[in-house]
Amino acid sequence: xxxxxxxxxxxxxxxxxxxxxxxxxxxxxxxxxxxxxxxxxxxxxxxxxxxxxxxxxxxxxxxxxxxxxxxxxxxxxxxxxxxxxxxxxxxxxxxxxxxxxxxxxxxxxxxxxxxxxxxxxxxxxxxxxxxxxxxxxxxxxxxxxxxxxxxxxxxxxx
Amino acid sequence: xxxxxxxxxxxxxxxxxxxxxxxxxxxxxxxxxxxxxxxxxxxxxxxxxxxxxxxxxxxxxxxxxxxxxxxxxxxxxxxxxxxxxxxxxxxxxxxxxxxxxxxxxxxxx
Numbered sequence: 001x002x003x004x005x006x007x008x009x010x011x012x013x014x015x016x017x018x019x020x021x022x023x024x025x026x027x028x029x030x031x032x033x034x035x036x037x038x039x040x041x042x043x044x045x046x047x048x049x050x051x052x053x054x055x056x057x058x059x060x061x062x063x064x065x066x067x068x069x070x071x072x073x074x075x076x077x078x079x080x081x082x083x084x085x086x087x088x089x090x091x092x093x094x095x096x097x098x099x100x101x102x103x104x105x106x107x108x109x110x111x112x113x114x115x116x117x118x119x120x121x122x123x124x125x126x127x128x129x130x131x132x133x134x135x136x137x138x139x140x141x142x143x144x145x146x147x148x149x150x151x152x153x154x155x156x157x158x
Numbered sequence: 159x160x161x162x163x164x165x166x167x168x169x170x171x172x173x174x175x176x177x178x179x180x181x182x183x184x185x186x187x188x189x190x191x192x193x194x195x196x197x198x199x200x201x202x203x204x205x206x207x208x209x210x211x212x213x214x215x216x217x218x219x220x221x222x223x224x225x226x227x228x229x230x231x232x233x234x235x236x237x238x239x240x241x242x243x244x245x246x247x248x249x250x251x252x253x254x255x256x257x258x259x260x261x262x263x264x265x266x267x
Contacts, residue, residue: 073229084239097227101193104225108236113219115178115239121222122229124191 034126035103040096043103044134047094048142055134055142062133062145064123071125071151079118080135080143084110090117092136099129126154163187165250169262173240182235183210185250185258191226207232209251215244240264 035043063077082090089112095105108119117135125131132146168182185207192204206226212219222234238246243266251257 100227101191102225102227105227106225107223109221109223111218111220113214113217113239114237116237118237119222120182120233120235122233124227124229 034101035096035098037098037130040098040103040132043096044094044132047104047107048092048134048136055144057144059143060133060135060145062131062147064131064147064149067150067152068125069152071127071154073122074125074149074151075120076123076131077118077120078108078133078135078145079116082117082135082137084112084115084117086112089114089138090135091138093117093119094134094136095121095123096132096134097123097125097129098132099127100125105131125149125151127151163258165248165258165260167248167260167262169246170264171262172265172267175266176239176241178237178239179264180235181212181238181246182233183248183260184231184233185210186231187250187252189224189226189228189230189232193226205253207250207252209249210234211249211251212236213247214238214240215242216247219246240266242266 059081061079064074068074078093078095080090080093082088090110092110093108096103097105105123106121110117128150130146130148132144134142134144136142163186165183165185170179173179187207189207190202190205194202196202204226206224208224210222219238220236224232243264245261245263247259247261249257249259
């Protein structure tokens with residue numbers, strides 16, 4: 001009787017471990033099937049209409065902690081070099097992430113009244129991932145910056 | 159639940175003409191992502207504040223379009239160039255088309 005019980009428990013444990021590993025594998029697989037670098041590009045392309053050419057590096061500064069302990073609220077600052085006058089201003093700032101369920105994070109539509117092209121917000125990051133910011137100038141040119149953020153505890157109620 | 163939703167502002171009350179001032183805002187909102195499941199395994203429907211519009215003397219300053227990847231109680235901060243005294247108005251709208259407003263006056267000394 002005891003021996004049987006032991007065996008059963010052992011096999012039950014083994015089965016449980018197997019199931020757990022399976023579950024973890026599924027979770028990882030589904031996470032990878034979330035946003036990707038391609039879907040980030042698609043999202044950005046969908047948001048940015050009427051842009052002349054591809055985004056160049058420069059002008060944009062993306063400030064965020066290198067390691068975010070809590071992915072539920074990661075402080076991010078995006079600033080763009082611009083005089084913010086009627087002649088030359090930042091029309092929009094787009095922010096996307098490649099490791100969340102959806103690529104979009106936030107879109108800021110600015111006017112010269114803002115006076116300074118700098119915005120701040122808190123992002124939810126499900127895992128370690130790359131954040132991309134694209135600035136659209138009023139003449140249609142695009143500038144971009146990106147930054148990898150390591151996330152210790154993911155957001156999104158994961 | 160909607161009774162708990164309160165916007166908070168940090169806006170200077172005075173500014174010099176032409177000064178660029180920092181504006182900070184926060185609205186207490188759960189920002190339900192639509193990814194979470196409840197105890198019964200059903201997906202909790204998405205309910206987020208998706209837009210914040212800001213005007214100064216009814217002229218548009220900026221619009222922020224938020225996605226579920228914005229943290230709960232969205233804190234948003236930006237700048238404003240103050241050329242004249244006026245009223246800064248904020249409107250937040252969520253997925254149910256419910257909206258909240260707040261305003262703050264700035265005096266140019």
